Amino acid sequence: MGLTFENVAGIAPNAEFECRSGWRDLIEKAAGEMADYPDDWRVVIAGGKEKMGGLVLSVSYVGRWPVEPVEYFIEDWRKASLAVCEECGSAGRLRLGVVAATRCEDHADFVAPFRDEDGEILDLPPTGGPVWKDGRKASYSPCG
Numbered sequence: 001m002g003l004t005f006e007n008v009a010g011i012a013p014n015a016e017f018e019c020r021s022g023w024r025d026l027i028e029k030a031a032g033e034m035a036d037y038p039d040d041w042r043v044v045i046a047g048g049k050e051k052m053g054g055l056v057l058s059v060s061y062v063g064r065w066p067v068e069p070v071e072y073f074i075e076d077w078r079k080a081s082l083a084v085c086e087e088c089g090s091a092g093r094l095r096l097g098v099v100a101a102t103r104c105e106d107h108a109d110f111v112a113p114f115r116d117e118d119g120e121i122l123d124l125p126p127t128g129g130p131v132w133k134d135g136r137k138a139s140y141s142p143c144g
C-alpha cells in the first residue's frame with residue numbers, strides 16, 4: 001500500500017509513494033523545501049519509492065527544468081531517509097539481510113537474517129556505491 005497526501009504544498013495531488021508510513025514526516029519536510037523553490041521553476045514532488053533501503057523521490061516540472069538543484073534535492077532526501085525507520089519514523093539505519101531496508105532497532109527483524117555486510121555498508125546509492133563504514137570500495141550485490 002502506497003502513501004498518499006492531500007493538499008500538501010510541494011506534492012502533486014495524485015502523487016503516490018511506494019513506501020511505508022514511517023517516511024510520511026520526511027516526505028512532508030521534503031515537500032516544504034520544494035514548496036519554497038522559486039515559483040517559475042514550477043516543480044512538484046510527483047511521487048517516490050523505496051529503493052535499496054532509501055527513499056527516491058520523483059520530481060515533475062512545468063517550467064524551466066532546474067536540473068542540478070533537483071538532483072541535489074532528490075539525493076539529499078534519499079540520504080536523509082537512510083536515518084529514518086521506514087516503518088515508524090524513529091531513528092534508524094540501513095540494514096542488510098534478505099532485503100535492504102532502513103529500520104530502527106524495533107523494526108529491524110523485517111530484514112533478518114542479516115548479512116555479514118549489515119552495519120558495514122552505510123549506503124547503497126544508485127551510482128558510485130556502495131558506501132562502506134571504513135571507506136573501503138568494493139562491489140556489493142544485494143540480490144546475490
Ligand SMILES: [Zn+2]
Pocket residue numbers: 022085086087088089090103104105106107
Ligand atoms: Zn521503527
